[in-house]
Amino acid sequence: MNHRLTAETANRFADIALGHVRREYPHKLDHVMEGPEDVLGPRALHPIFYGSFDWHSCVHGYWLLMRTLRLYPDMPSAARVTALLDEMLTEEKVAGELAYLDRAYTGGFERPYGWAWLLMLHEEARRHEGQPWADALSPLARAFADRFLAYLPKLTYPIRVGAHYNTAFALVLAREWAAANDPALLALIAERAADYYGEDRACPGWEPGGDEFISPALTEALLMRRVMAPGAFRAWFDAFLPDLAAGSPRALFTPAFVSDRSDGKIAHLDGVNLSRAWCWRGLADALDPDLAKLARDTAGLHLDASLPHVAGDYMGEHWLATFALLALEASEG
DSSP: OOOSOOHHHHHHHHHHHHTTTTOOOSOOOOOOOSSGGGOOOHHHHOSSSOOSSSHHHHHHHHHHHHHHHHHOTTSTTHHHHHHHHHHHSOHHHHHHHHHHTTSTTOTTTTTTHHHHHHHHHHHHHHTSTTOSHHHHHHHHHHHHHHHHHHHGGGOOSOOOSSSTTOHHHHHHHHHHHHHHHOHHHHHHHHHHHHHHHTTOOSOOOOOOOTTOOSOHHHHHHHHHHHHSOHHHHHHHHHHHSTTGGGTOSGGGGSOOOOSOTTSTTTTHHHHHHHHHHHHHHHHHTTSOHHHHHHHHHHHHHHHHHHGGGSSSSHHHHTTHHHHHHHHHHSOOO
């Protein structure tokens, strides 16, 4: 199977996202109600990110659309994508999203997964010169960056579960935004990554859990690769996963089996395959040649297992193409 991003694949992913970012129902809200007046539908609460089954998936659906548009501006879906972004990413609509954060009990809203994806969306918007999207999104990005700045110092322990609460995954994404926009957040991410993971040794690779979509072990390694100097990272990585050359932990080399793609939680396992491919590819060129080849080959196995399933059932279709795009774009060395 072709494991490179092509114009045809990018357009297919864009078509998938165009089919769900404004699909309001079914929907799973992250919403605390103080009284009956707060019983509202997704569109009433979120003027932009009301589609895609949940808020965070809608955010990274827009990221996918914006990124594929920049990479392939002549793709067949380009005009539809541009028109959608012009219609939806306005100062007025962003103000509505920002107002939601002023409600009571929103301190944990979409923390940290949705926060990180919103920053990724804003950073992608900045790369579209001459478009108004980044300026419109800027206040919302600033709000979530400030939440990271307040949250990380009091998060004593990292959250290692392979789902939305995973700390390492959020820090990988947030760091990409911070590198271009916020030196204080960039420094804090490096500091907290060292605190959380710097002494980790001999990771057992007990994954995946039955409904995980992020590889805890490999995502942690990818974060440390981003925040550490090359030599220091190699020393840390060799201690963290000392038996990789012998194919251990075996779980990290074995694609997850997905028994029921209509079950939203079990369908997460396609995501763990795609996230592992993203991580293996992102780690490969920091490794010795033999291990780098093993990493790339393993990424290919994981892509073979789940890339054919990014569409077909809405439980995966509303989000999997984003992870496929991450994996296909990741460095192949």
